[in-house]
Amino acid sequence: xxxxxxxxxxxxxxxxxxxxxxxxxxxxxxxxxxxxxxxxxxxxxxxxxxxxxxxxxxxxxxxxxxxxxxxxxxxxxxxxxxxxxxxxxxxxxxxxxxxxxxxxxxxxxxxxxxxxxxxxxxxxxxxxxxxxxxxxxxxxxxxxxxxxxxxxxxxxxxxxxxxxxxxxxxxxxxxxxxxxxxxxxxxxxxxxxxxxxxxxxxxxxxxxxxxxxxxxxxxxxxxxxxxxxxxxxxxxxxxxxxxxxxxxxxxxxxxxxxxxxxxxxxxxxxxxxxxxxxxxxxxxxxxxxxxxxxxxxxxxxxxxxxxxxxxxxxxxxxxxxxxxxxxxxxxxxxxxxxxxxxxxxxx
Numbered sequence: 001x002x003x004x005x006x007x008x009x010x011x012x013x014x015x016x017x018x019x020x021x022x023x024x025x026x027x028x029x030x031x032x033x034x035x036x037x038x039x040x041x042x043x044x045x046x047x048x049x050x051x052x053x054x055x056x057x058x059x060x061x062x063x064x065x066x067x068x069x070x071x072x073x074x075x076x077x078x079x080x081x082x083x084x085x086x087x088x089x090x091x092x093x094x095x096x097x098x099x100x101x102x103x104x105x106x107x108x109x110x111x112x113x114x115x116x117x118x119x120x121x122x123x124x125x126x127x128x129x130x131x132x133x134x135x136x137x138x139x140x141x142x143x144x145x146x147x148x149x150x151x152x153x154x155x156x157x158x159x160x161x162x163x164x165x166x167x168x169x170x171x172x173x174x175x176x177x178x179x180x181x182x183x184x185x186x187x188x189x190x191x192x193x194x195x196x197x198x199x200x201x202x203x204x205x206x207x208x209x210x211x212x213x214x215x216x217x218x219x220x221x222x223x224x225x226x227x228x229x230x231x232x233x234x235x236x237x238x239x240x241x242x243x244x245x246x247x248x249x250x251x252x253x254x255x256x257x258x259x260x261x262x263x264x265x266x267x268x269x270x271x272x273x274x275x276x277x278x279x280x281x282x283x284x285x286x287x288x289x290x291x292x293x294x295x296x297x298x299x300x301x302x303x304x305x306x307x308x309x310x311x312x313x314x315x316x317x318x319x320x321x322x323x324x325x326x327x328x329x330x331x332x333x334x335x336x337x338x339x340x341x342x343x344x345x346x347x
Contacts, residue, residue: 013205052077053120056095069131075123096120153226158309159282169248173203177256178265190346204249232312244305250336257344276302304328
């Protein structure tokens with residue numbers, strides 16, 4: 001019986017591989033879409049010198065000496081504004097802040113809720129004060145840090161790996177199962193000796209076959225183009241990715257266990273994936289969210305996966321150092337797969 005079961009699982013897995021290879025769209029989204037995302041975002045947020053601050057200076061209300069000091073500085077790019085154009089320039093983002101004169105000296109007009117305006121205020125004030133003769137009492141110097149592992153692209157690549165594992169796990173398993181159910185194929189499987197366990201595991205094993213090539217392509221591209229290196233073990237990265245595939249495949253199968261239409265399963269998968277897209281730190285750190293929700297965010301499988309990947313890739317951590325994160329991912333995979341086995345229906 002075990003030999004027959006193993007043969008069934010092998011044939012089902014081979015069927016998944018062949019089915020996947022016959023769909024060019026699946027190949028593109030699995031292998032090439034993450035590379036294109038890395039290329040676009042990597043160049044968009046590449047290291048470059050800070051751009052000068054755009055400063056508006058009210059015509060006739062500010063000493064021309066102030067305008068000239070802003071013009072010759074490398075930190076600021078001033079432009080004259082009529083008093084009637086100040087609100088529109090700030091509202092449309094044409095300038096970060098406006099300099100005008102007040103009864104007690106220089107007045108800075110800006111919106112403090114925009115982070116870039118606070119930096120603009122500091123840079124502009126420093127230029128104006130130095131031009132007026134201010135001298136710093138305590139000497140300082142700047143040390144610019146741009147080491148590998150601390151750049152945005154180093155943060156982004158693990159996020160893209162996790163995002164791809166989530167998407168292919170949900171859509172590759174969930175959508176395929178519902179499509180077979182609506183096509184009456186699952187009803188035919190019910191008349192065979194096929195076990196539900198083998199049917200579900202075939203999606204996971206079929207996914208794992210392509211995992212090494214997928215990681216090699218994205219990590220190799222990131223290394224060649226952006227000099228991204230894996231400080232930890234490549235084997236550890238593969239283990240984490242395999243556990244992520246297990247968790248998200250289980251979630252995808254669970255969602256599709258009772259869904260009867262592609263529209264219905266699509267909605268359920270969006271409900272499951274969108275919170276993780278936003279909260280789990282794919283494109284920016286979840287530390288930006290209120291601290292009170294951090295425990296809930298860390299309990300999400302994608303968050304734990306990304307924390308583990310970044311610890312290995314950027315900090316050189318070992319698998320032993322990220323056991324809590326791995327435990328969360330494994331728990332999600334086991335719980336979702338177990339629940340899917342319990343409630344799955346062929347019809």
